[in-house]
Amino acid sequence: MNGQRLGASSASRQPGHTEPGRNSRSADPLAVARYRIWQMWHALTPRPLDAADRAILAATLPPAGRSLFAAMSRNDQRHSLSVYHALRARGFSDPELLAAALLHDSGKGGGRVRLWMRPTVVLLRAGAPALLTWLARPSTTGIDTGVPRWRRPFYYAWRHAETGAELAARAGLSARVVLLIRTHHDPRGPAAELHAVDDAL
DSSP: OOOOOOSSSGGGGGGTTTOOOHHHHHTOHHHHHHHHHHHHHHHHSSOOOOHHHHHHHHHHHHHHHHHHHTTTTTHHHHHHHHHHHHHTTTTOOOHHHHHHHHOOOOOOOTTTTTTGGGGHHHHHHHHHHHHHHHHHHOOSSSSSGSSOOGHHHHHHHHHHHHHHHHHHHHHHHHHOHHHHHHHHTTTTTTTTTHHHHHHHH
């Protein structure tokens, strides 16, 4: 992806580049699970948005995009702003990439993936991925509402990138922003830079 950049280092240009120490943690699924659970508990009381945050949203997202952001949990809002700031610190100024950073987890919003469910998802991903795949499977009808209510948190956690992309498209975000949201978990895809920062935080 040819995002606009301001003085980014050659290391951060690599699609799979992550922060120091991240690769060693990613090599051990249980270590990743422990880290993500710690991260969740650490973020239970994120600070509310301030005037500077709201100025970023107003400058980066259209009104419908800001509504999507508002539907996210405060924890996800704070994380998305952290990704935005990390991209800016790496020299990225591409407005579509920055918009995708703010909305990349919007598929978890609206109560689709409650915070208290996330440790279960993390542990299943690390220790029982086949069970998580079964729990997150789509309905036979092919529509979201056909998934039993008790399985929906797993379903949306598994496909939040796709759900977020669909929501962004309905909100009128550009086709490229939609693509970046949809592919933000692919380390070698169009959103490789976004993935690298998101995975490091």
